[in-house]
Amino acid sequence: MERTNHTTGTEFVLLGLSQVRDVQLFLFTIFLLFYVFILPGNILIIFTVRNDPRLGSPMYLLPTNLAFMDICYCSVTPPKMLADFFSRHKVISYGGCIAQIFFLHFLGAAEIFLLMIMAYDRYVAICQPLRYTTLVNRRICWTLLGAAYAGGFTHSIVQIAIIIRLPFCGPNELDNFFCDVPQLIKLACTDTYLVELLMLSNSGMVTLMCFIFLLISYAILLVKVKTGSNPGKSKAVSTCITHIIIVFIMFTPAIYIYARPFRPFPLDKVVSVFLTVVFPLMNPMIYTLRNKEIKQAMWRWLKHLLLSFQAYL
Template sequence: MEIKNSSVVTEFILLGLTQSQEAQLLVFALISVFYLIILPGNFLIIFTIRSDSGLTAPLYFFLGNLAFLDASYSFIVAPRMLVDFFCEKKVISYKACITQLFFLHFLGAGEMFLLVVMAVDRYIAICRPLYYSTLMNPRVCYALLLALWLGGFAHSIVQVALILNLPFCGPNQLDNFFCDVPQVVKLACTDTFAVELLMVSNSGLLTLLCFLGLLASYAVILYHVKGHSSEGKSKAISTCTTHIIIVFLMFGPAIFIYTRPFQALQADKVVSLFHTVIFPLMNPVIYTLRNQEVKTSMRKLLSQYVIC
């Protein structure tokens, strides 16, 4: 992606998460634990689904892609953040800032669309089981996967295009620990009202509509399973509950950040930390802990390659 901008700003200074040394050490330790324990767990989920011929249903196909998206997403912000903890002056170049922003929204939107696809998959499996094998065949699954990647790219490229047209002539201090739309737009040397409105429509409104649509779809599914057998009802409710937890973890912070005017609040950095670092690593783990088939397959895999 070629970046052209006539602004005089060539780098941004990140003010970081906090100025407290104790708080920085605590966050550093927390993120390090997540990377050392939960990130390998995400790759284990992917390897388990890929290696077990019994986990070929679309649900597991999408779960493996969710783990891949979340693992990739966690590499955008956290590694640089960990390095910056030991730097007195946290500097990021203009090009690196735009690149970080692009991949943040590219993968974030892709995951958002993936959750929508997973909701559609569960709706068809529970409410239209006779048509499930026809509607959710491998070709359709790969087409949906391609569509969500293209959707994420389209969403992100719009964000980047709007920012590249803004002039930046100083100041260049970003009051955050990474580059994101609200903070970058506020540094532009021009009136950004129209751009902010477009950004809120592109990110905030889209996120809110997907969130409400997902909640409505799971409400329909839960209503539909009332007449099922006890075993079928219990499994459907467990699956939907897991999905709803992930929906709130994913969409809650995004709605808080992107559906309001770009004005700094005290909670912004904490919400952004959980949104960009903590929750992405936890999402696939939450799915796995509530999925008996994946847990059984994972135990077999570990006993085969580790214990033996």
């Protein structure tokens, strides 16, 4: 990156995924097709669960909120990324940059806490099934969801409080397609060693500890299911495996980006695409494809819509 001496700080230049025009058009087509096919599927999950009384259990309330969070998360950076494919001068204002970081970390942290709530839900369902309706009712679920959003907000506001104190007076090129902490800190006109340590502990170490905690939790649950005599053993195993898959695809890129020193690596942009665009929209779809009840409810709702449309015609 070329470092100049001019004073800036009101805007940043995004270098994007590629500077080659043909590659940009190809990537635009791929990402647009991905959104056209996957985003409606996530919206369908939300409407299906909300409109089917047979899916009123907290077990289905949590994946619905996962779909909602992921839709919001994927609305933070990809729209500008798609627009920038047709722009020669890819810039973002300082305020827009801070807003991107805030909402990315707010929704990302809230989703991490949601995955921990889903692990708690499976623990109660498998280990204390007779107390499930008492320990995991809708009121408790909404309280836990509120706590997840509050935790995400707290995490994000700490990030922003640290970043806005940094002076930016020189180079303003971000080697990515969106604003994020690792690249932005490197542009600060001051020693950022302490800031990097704070960010590493606030994002990287917390993410890594939550990941390890969830893996241990689901390993214990799988052992409990395998050694028990629960008649719904196969369904419980399938649900746990689904959650483990979601945990892996959510945490792996986040740990790669935030749980290491903030130095550039060759795969940074590729991992960022999976973290901010691909994986979030895939999470609810993976859960749906492995859940028989939601799939059946989706088909019932689609048939109802089709019959209603035919009657209207």
